[in-house]
Each structure stands twice: as structure tokens, then as C-alpha cells.
Amino acid sequence: MLRSLDIHDMLIIDRLELNFQPGLNVLTGETGAGKSILLDSLGFVLGWRGRAALVRQGAEQGEVVAVFDLAAGHPAHEVLAQAGLPGGDELILRRVNDASGRKTAWVNDRRCSGEVLRALSDTLVELHGQQDDRGLLNPRGHRTMLDAFGGLDVAAVRGAWRTLQRARAAVDETQAALDSVREExxxxxxxxxxxxxxxxxxxxxxxxxxxxxxxxxxxxxxxxxxxxxxxxxxxxxxxxxxxxxxxxxxxxxxxxxxxxxxxxxxxxxxxxxxxxxxxxxxxxxxxxxxxxxxxxxxxxxxxxxxxxxxxxxxxxxxxxxxxxxxxxxxxLDAGESDLEDKRAALAAAQTAYDAAAAALSAARAEAAGRLDRAVMAELAPLKMERAVFETRLTPAEPGPEGVDAVAFTVATNPGAPAGPLDKIASGGELSRFLLALKVCLTGVGSGVTMIFDEIDRGVGGATADAVGRRLAALADGGQVLVVTHSPQVAARGAHHWRVEKRVSEGLTLSTVTPLAPEARIDEIARMVAGDTITDEARAAARALLTV
Structure with missing residues (x-):
């Protein structure tokens, strides 16, 4: 869980300290207030590739510190051990960017590379949004997600693949040695x-x-x-x-x-x-x-x-x-017999791998059907009952993960051609597809902080309320951060921050303020009515908060 985020001299933020909580954390504010800068700063400390110029104008360097709580058994512990970094139940990431563009990172006060940060980030945070290529929109992860959803154990296929590779190497080495000896x-x-x-x-x-x-x-x-x-x-x-x-x-x-x-x-x-x-x-x-x-x-x-x-x-x-x-x-004299023995072992290993891969493919097909039905059930409340979601399995080059390529595809209307999520769906549709899919995959990334960046864009009314309810359900027992312009979604938050810009001594700065209950009513009322907050807007805000 992300416990705190401290940002110093990044873009239009001079100093900002945020303490996040379990459950659904919502960040709201006017367009351009700096909500995306928070995500840029978090991505920076996690080693993600983003904007080149991040240091606030006039500052010598920018710095971001993120503190995570790690439960026992969290996959981040394994990454830390492999990198030779100190562990514990608290993980402190710190990264500095100087004005020249040079970046330096520390993990628990030990210097580390950006590669280690990115490996840790894969275990700590999931970012979901319309421009996200690290999460659900990345087809390279779809097979892993399907396996996790179906509770499929790939160990047997991986073991059979290793045995097959060793048998192939043995045949190749014996054949090469035999050919070399035959030549002389x-x-x-x-x-x-x-x-x-x-x-x-x-x-x-x-x-x-x-x-x-x-x-x-x-x-x-x-x-x-x-x-x-x-x-x-x-x-x-x-x-x-x-x-x-x-x-x-x-x-x-x-x-x-x-x-x-x-x-x-x-x-x-x-x-x-x-x-x-x-x-x-x-x-x-x-x-x-x-x-x-x-x-x-x-x-x-x-x-x-x-x-x-x-x-x-x-x-x-x-x-x-x-x-x-x-x-x-x-x-040479014994080589032919030895080669035949190793070819027989290779054939046996191939048969074992084919059987294990076929069994995994069948299990994936069954899990794909269950996932499709689960996602379709989630799409109806999101006002996409006519859309079609399909998990496609196609043959892939054999490997340690089997012989299947997995891709999540959608068709927005019956009879329309299906295609990749980010190629077929519009902005609002894509957001709802991603949310429905993530709801069905809940538990796959246990212990991961999920971030949704304006995933409710383009929706309102009952649909926005359905989005908010599902985000709250995702946050139950975990942690979700959502950047939203929807009052229905904001009202579902357990913790609420307002992001706003202010001008100080000719400089534009972004601030983030945790909202008390009354201030929260005003913020949701602003989201309902706009700049002028009316009594009716406040009443609507109270109604949303009490639903």
C-alpha cells in the first residue's frame, strides 16, 4: 500500500506531502490544476519513463519520495532480495532529478538503478487509464492475467519445457560431435x-x-x-x-x-x-x-x-x-547408438510438453469463457449491455508458458468486428471496459495499489454511479487511487483530496488539500454545478454522499 508521497520542486509543485489511506482515495480538481503532475511524480519515483523536463523552473533539483507498506509475502520482497537491497515491512523509494536531467535513485537509502525501480513498481502499482500501456491495455500481460483469473498453474508446462530444451541441446551437441568426428x-x-x-x-x-x-x-x-x-x-x-x-x-x-x-x-x-x-x-x-x-x-x-x-x-x-x-x-563407433537414445529422450520430452501444453490450453479456454461471461455481466450496469467482450486464444510459438497467445478483444455493438481494446473502443467505452475487466480480475495483483486516471471520462448519471460503486468495491480490503471529474465517483471515496492551482509571487503552484466533510460537500457541489455553488448543488452533493 502507498502510505505517503512527498514531492519537492517538480513542475509546478514546490513542496507537497500526501498521506494516503487504505480504501478508495479520490483526487479532484479543475482541469489543469495539477492532478496529472501527481501521477507524473509517482511514475518518476517508480522509474517509469515520462516527461523529460520535470524540475520546477528556478530549482536546482526535484525530488520525490514514496513510502510503501509491505505485507509479509509481498512480491516486492523477492525483487529486493535479488537486487541485494535491504527489506522490511516499509519500503522507501527516493529519486532525484537535477536541472541537467541527471537522475539518481535510492531504495531504503541504498543507491539503485532505474531498472530495479521499474521491477519494484511492477509489484507495487497498477496504472489504468485511457493512455495506459503498462496495465490492462498491454497485450503482453493478458495471458498472465487470464492464468491468474483461472487459477492456472503453469509450473508443469515450464518444467516440461525445460526438460525439452535440455533434450534438444543434448541431441544437438551429440549430433555436432558426431558430425565433427565423421569429417575426420x-x-x-x-x-x-x-x-x-x-x-x-x-x-x-x-x-x-x-x-x-x-x-x-x-x-x-x-x-x-x-x-x-x-x-x-x-x-x-x-x-x-x-x-x-x-x-x-x-x-x-x-x-x-x-x-x-x-x-x-x-x-x-x-x-x-x-x-x-x-x-x-x-x-x-x-x-x-x-x-x-x-x-x-x-x-x-x-x-x-x-x-x-x-x-x-x-x-x-x-x-x-x-x-x-x-x-x-x-x-564415433558408439555415437550412433548414443544419438538414437537421445533422440528417443527428445521425442518423449516433446510428447510430455505437448500433453502439458494441450492441458493448459484447454484450461485457458475454459477460464477464457468464464472471464468473458464475468466481464459481460459487469458491462450491463455500465450501460454497455450491447458490447461484446471476448478473450481470444490463438496459436503462439511454443515456450515455457505454453502454446497460446491471449488477447482481450471487444466489439462495441453486435455484429461489429472485434479488435484490441485500445483500437476499437472510444474514450468513455474504453474506460468502462477496463473497469469491468479489472473488477473481474480483482485479487490477481494482491497487495498492489491500483490507480485509475480519469477512467470515468465521458460517462455520467447512473453509469458514473456504477463506475463509482465498482471502484469502491475494488478498494475494499485494498487501496485504489482515482483521479476523477465525476461527482458520483468522488462521492464513493473513503478519502478525498482537492488539487488546485494558485499564483504566488508571480509563480503558478499546485497544491493538494485533504478535505474535511463540509469541504468535501462543497467540492462535490462544485463538480455538480460548476464555479457557482448553489444550495441545490450542495443538496445534490449531500445526497450523493449519503447514498
Whole structure:
């Protein structure tokens, strides 16, 4: 419920504070007094797109603050949560427009975007009038209104649609993957065969390269190592050391003490020489190779490296790459079966969606008939008993809301062609159609403040009284704001404000005054009689208020 609206320096309003109440709130006044400015200001704080220049002439900025009471479970709570804004049972919207046109908004003292304001406004306020494209005249909302009127649950169709979309995506992805693999099937099979034939192993490239280098260098170093081995052997160092040791041992009996140390050293040298000979011999044995083996190693090394270059991978990655190609081939071989399974799942999902959508369409057709009868019953008291209202269901592109397009159409006279509300009905007729429809849809927007902008234009007498009664009924248990020029409608209000213009120091300003009972009689009398209020007009006003 809209609790208060504070307006500062907007158009011809310098400062205005309004405190609204539950029930039917009526705003009256002369044409041009500023009633539309109140709606412009409310639309501004709700983020609606409207006039470009709103700041009062001479002011640096204009500001509007709207305070709403939110009941538990009000849909605005969800919008606040999704936007990361603080909630509670009170919602304060504030928006500022500076003289340059820059707009800034706050929700509960937190900065927010115009998009968030508009999302909140959809849960807070409904505007109905002859130029309204946000409410009942907007055909994009007719399907939702019909579903709400009929109490229809669209969840089953939405769930079936999500399942259908997932099944379609699965088929498309599998088909695309299969097509991609088929395009390179010959390449895959040849490559896998080539890789399996060579069977490269991780680390093999380094091992082959090491063996190749060793064999290539063996011939060059073998001669030097062989000559060194010969010098260490029996005809070289070993023979010389052995002969020297024998000579020294032969004379050691004459001077044993003097030769003991060199003889021991020569003995150690003979041991070390033996170890050196063993090591050199092992080296010579390791340098022995078969030239054919070198050729085989080189051929395999070159084959491994050539295959790695061909596939753009490292030699050590060839084995893993082969596994990848084998997996793709396996996917190709199993792909047809998998695709058939997913196509079967898609067909089942399509069948389930079609059944759910058909059931929803049937329920909508039944609800449309009930809505048409309800609206026609409301049109008779509004002096439109010859008009025809029809809710039309036509095929629409399948989607999460089903396969129906819904549009409210009217024919103002029997036999006349039916068409959209705003294209067929005249101003007064349109107002009554909208009111009748809204009466039938009462409860659809629970917790929403309904605003009717001169919806009684072009009607009077008993018809205006019927309009007033229906507005009062709509306001029962909720909140309705109506801008009206009809005394019959104004008399039905639970709360009444008069909007008027005044000139102060050369400036035209608009004011809004809550009316006490006596002042209210005078205002309704003015609406009955015009500028000159007579006793008869006051009596008529009292009669309207007491009916």
C-alpha cells in the first residue's frame, strides 16, 4: 500500500506531502490544476519513463519520495532480495532529478538503478487509464492475467519445457560431435593405426637419443681407450712396476728398513693399476656395438620425431595423443547408438510438453469463457449491455508458458468486428471496459495499489454511479487511487483530496488539500454545478454522499 508521497520542486509543485489511506482515495480538481503532475511524480519515483523536463523552473533539483507498506509475502520482497537491497515491512523509494536531467535513485537509502525501480513498481502499482500501456491495455500481460483469473498453474508446462530444451541441446551437441568426428574419420583411423604400429613410449625419445650419441662417439674414443689399456697391461706399466718391485725385493735383505716404504707403495700401486685395468676393460666392452643396431636406433628415433611433428605434439606425448584419438574413434563407433537414445529422450520430452501444453490450453479456454461471461455481466450496469467482450486464444510459438497467445478483444455493438481494446473502443467505452475487466480480475495483483486516471471520462448519471460503486468495491480490503471529474465517483471515496492551482509571487503552484466533510460537500457541489455553488448543488452533493 502507498502510505505517503512527498514531492519537492517538480513542475509546478514546490513542496507537497500526501498521506494516503487504505480504501478508495479520490483526487479532484479543475482541469489543469495539477492532478496529472501527481501521477507524473509517482511514475518518476517508480522509474517509469515520462516527461523529460520535470524540475520546477528556478530549482536546482526535484525530488520525490514514496513510502510503501509491505505485507509479509509481498512480491516486492523477492525483487529486493535479488537486487541485494535491504527489506522490511516499509519500503522507501527516493529519486532525484537535477536541472541537467541527471537522475539518481535510492531504495531504503541504498543507491539503485532505474531498472530495479521499474521491477519494484511492477509489484507495487497498477496504472489504468485511457493512455495506459503498462496495465490492462498491454497485450503482453493478458495471458498472465487470464492464468491468474483461472487459477492456472503453469509450473508443469515450464518444467516440461525445460526438460525439452535440455533434450534438444543434448541431441544437438551429440549430433555436432558426431558430425565433427565423421569429417575426420579416415584421418583418425589412419593415425591410430600408425601410432599403434610404432607404439612410442614416454621417455623413449631421450633413451634413443642417448644410445645414438653413445654409439656415434664409441668409434672415435675406442682407439684412445684401447691404447691406454695396452700401456697399462703386461707389456706396459704392469710389467715395469712388477720388474721394479722384484728388483727392490731382491735387495731388500741388505737394507730392509730403507726399502720397506717404497716396496709397500709399489704394492699399493699394483693394486690401483689392477683396478684401473678392470675399469678400462669394462669401458672397452661397453664401446662394443653392432653397426646395424645403430641404424635401427636412428630409424626409430627419426620415426618417433617425425610422427610427433606431424601431429604437433612432443614425442613423449605421442602415447597420450594416441589414447585421445582412440577415444574419439570409440565415440564415433558408439555415437550412433548414443544419438538414437537421445533422440528417443527428445521425442518423449516433446510428447510430455505437448500433453502439458494441450492441458493448459484447454484450461485457458475454459477460464477464457468464464472471464468473458464475468466481464459481460459487469458491462450491463455500465450501460454497455450491447458490447461484446471476448478473450481470444490463438496459436503462439511454443515456450515455457505454453502454446497460446491471449488477447482481450471487444466489439462495441453486435455484429461489429472485434479488435484490441485500445483500437476499437472510444474514450468513455474504453474506460468502462477496463473497469469491468479489472473488477473481474480483482485479487490477481494482491497487495498492489491500483490507480485509475480519469477512467470515468465521458460517462455520467447512473453509469458514473456504477463506475463509482465498482471502484469502491475494488478498494475494499485494498487501496485504489482515482483521479476523477465525476461527482458520483468522488462521492464513493473513503478519502478525498482537492488539487488546485494558485499564483504566488508571480509563480503558478499546485497544491493538494485533504478535505474535511463540509469541504468535501462543497467540492462535490462544485463538480455538480460548476464555479457557482448553489444550495441545490450542495443538496445534490449531500445526497450523493449519503447514498
Amino acid at each position: 574419420e579416415d584421418f583418425l583411423r589412419h593415425s591410430v593405426q600408425e601410432l599403434d604400429s610404432l607404439a612410442p613410449a614416454p621417455g623413449e625419445d631421450a633413451d634413443l637419443d642417448t644410445a645414438r650419441r653413445r654409439m656415434q662417439g664409441a668409434e672415435r674414443i675406442r682407439g684412445d681407450v684401447d691404447r691406454a689399456f695396452a700401456l697399462l697391461g703386461g707389456d706396459g706399466a704392469e710389467a715395469a712396476l712388477g720388474q721394479a718391485l722384484r728388483w727392490l725385493e731382491g735387495v731388500a735383505q741388505d737394507d730392509a728398513a730403507a726399502l720397506e716404504t717404497p716396496i709397500a707403495a709399489l704394492g699399493r700401486a699394483m693394486v690401483e693399476l689392477g683396478e684401473a685395468q678392470d675399469g678400462v676393460q669394462r669401458c672397452l666392452e661397453g664401446l662394443d656395438f653392432n653397426p646395424a643396431e645403430l641404424e635401427q636406433i636412428e630409424e626409430r628415433l627419426f620415426a618417433v620425431r617425425a610422427l610427433a611433428r606431424k601431429h604437433g605434439v612432443l614425442p613423449d606425448d605421442l602415447a597420450g595423443f594416441a589414447e585421445t584419438l582412440r577415444a574419439r574413434l570409440a565415440a
